Amino acid sequence: MNAIGVDVGGTKIAAGVVTPEGEILEEVRYPTPHSPGTLIDNIFKAIKEVGDGHEVGGTCLAVPGFVLAHENRVVFSPNLHAVEGIPLKGELEPKIGLPLTIENDANAAAWGEFRFGAGSEVDHLVFVTLGTGIGGGVITHGVLMRGAQGSGGELGHVTIQATGPRCACGNHGCLEALASGTAIGRRARELAIETPDSALGRLATKRQILGEDVTELAREGDGVALSVLEESGRWLGVGLAGFVNIFNPEVVAVGGGAMEAGELILEAARKEVVLRARSPSRDLAEVKVATLGPKSGLLGAAALARDASSSGEYLLGA
């Protein structure tokens, strides 16, 4: 049975009808409004429009933030406050007439990579997404780890440096505060001031430096930009080493927008994993770039919707 996956991001809502094999038959996009009422309206419109003319068994919303599964709502979403507290299932399910589940966006993306991407050959996967923030998802013995309330797997908010930079969540020194795209941009702006003769320093005199600028300049050979990505990779590796020790995964897949930098970040991360993780977990874990790109959330959400409607095993709040 086909299912609808909806990826609710900070700037856009992507909804797609997906086959059990992971093929997207149809996809629509709507902007993400930052007021609760219009947000619900646009999610509804996206589901209605994409599902029109298709036979569909269920739908799942992948949403950013800490999810309280039993109440099918997001309690805290630092990058999309409009979604906080809305009874998403209660508001949307009667209107769309399909079973609806809610999942954290990174958990859904992890499930997408597990079913169709970098983790499709294994049973034990750790997925980390590097974007504006850092999200994560853990699959052990083929089951998505959610924890007691559905808020588990928040790998971006593990503390890496107790006195480190402030994180969007309010803590200091989270992995997200040290290795996300936002952190890369911030560190690059600091170093641009210290090294005005670097390509990074010259760009900083014209406009604000963003995370993607750093990747571009690093690829062009700017040493300072390269050092920013390496530093971010080292912090990422400190986090991944901990995850390798805790979860003993076969694959650690890293996705998200910052993975445009690929090996410029991952090489440094792997070195830290080798230094810090312990055998035998260290020897098994393969750290690699996720393969589904920005589609992982939508694909994973659709797969979760289908798994929920067919077996009940993943049905939240049931």
Ligand SMILES: [Zn+2]
């Ligand atoms: Zn945090």
